Amino acid sequence: MAPEIFLTIWLCVVLAVDFTFKQIDHENLAYLSVGGVIATLINLIWFDYTGVQGALFKDMFVLDGVAIFFKILVLISTAMVLLASIDYVKSFKYFRGEYYFLIMMSALGMMFMASAQDLLSVFVTLEFSTFGFYVLVAYLREDQKSSEAGLKFFILGVFAAGLLAYGISLVYGETGTLVFSEMTSAPGSYGLAIGFIMIFAALGFKIGAVPFHSWIPDTYQGAPTPVTAFLSIAPKAA
Numbered sequence: 001m002a003p004e005i006f007l008t009i010w011l012c013v014v015l016a017v018d019f020t021f022k023q024i025d026h027e028n029l030a031y032l033s034v035g036g037v038i039a040t041l042i043n044l045i046w047f048d049y050t051g052v053q054g055a056l057f058k059d060m061f062v063l064d065g066v067a068i069f070f071k072i073l074v075l076i077s078t079a080m081v082l083l084a085s086i087d088y089v090k091s092f093k094y095f096r097g098e099y100y101f102l103i104m105m106s107a108l109g110m111m112f113m114a115s116a117q118d119l120l121s122v123f124v125t126l127e128f129s130t131f132g133f134y135v136l137v138a139y140l141r142e143d144q145k146s147s148e149a150g151l152k153f154f155i156l157g158v159f160a161a162g163l164l165a166y167g168i169s170l171v172y173g174e175t176g177t178l179v180f181s182e183m184t185s186a187p188g189s190y191g192l193a194i195g196f197i198m199i200f201a202a203l204g205f206k207i208g209a210v211p212f213h214s215w216i217p218d219t220y221q222g223a224p225t226p227v228t229a230f231l232s233i234a235p236k237a238a
Helices: 002-020 026-050 065-089 096-115 119-137 144-175 190-207 216-222 225-237
Strands: 054-056 061-063
Touching: 002 026, 002 096, 026 065, 026 096, 061 065, 061 096, 065 096, 065 225, 096 119, 096 225, 119 144, 119 190, 119 225, 144 190, 144 216, 216 225
Parallel strands: none
Antiparallel strands: 054 061
C-alpha cells in the first residue's frame, strides 16, 4: 500500500503548503498536486512491471494486477481533472487549496476501494471517497444550483449508504462472513438474495446506473465542470 501512503502524505503536504504560504499562486498548488498524482502513478506502474503484490489488514486490501489496473485508471483521471481545474479555479475567491485536497482525497478512497476484498472495506472506502464528492459538488457556495445539487446528492447519498449498510448486514447474517471469496460456499436463501439486491441497488446509485440515476442531471449541472467530469469517470473505474 505504498502508493496510497505516499498519496496520503502528499495531499497533506498540499494542504499544509496552502495554509502556510497564503500568497502562493493556485497554479503552483495545482502543479504540486499533479506532481504527487504522477509520482503515485509511476510507483504503481513500477509495481505492475516488477510483479509486486501484497495484502494489508488480514487480506482486507490486496494489491494485485487487477487492483493496479483500476488504480492507474483512477490516477490518470485524477491528473487530468486537476489539470482541467487550473483555469476553472481562478474564479474561486477562497478555498482553492482545499479543492485540490478534496479531489486527491476522493482519488485516495477509490484507490483503496480497488483493493477491497470484503464488503466492510468496500463500504468504508466508498463512503470515504464519496465524502469528498459531497463537498465538491456544492463547492460553488454562491451558486444556488450548486448548493441545491450538493444537498440533493448528500441526502440521496446518505440514503444509499444506509441501504448498503443494511444489505451488508443481511449478507453477513446469512453467510457469517464479509469476505468475497468465502461467500461462494454459502447456501442460497431469500435473506441473502435480498441483501445482495440492496447492495447492488446502493452501488447502482453510487455509479449512476439505470434506474438509480435520478440524481445525475441536477448534480452534474450544479457541480463545477471539472468535478462533473471526475464524478462521471473515476467512481466507475473504482
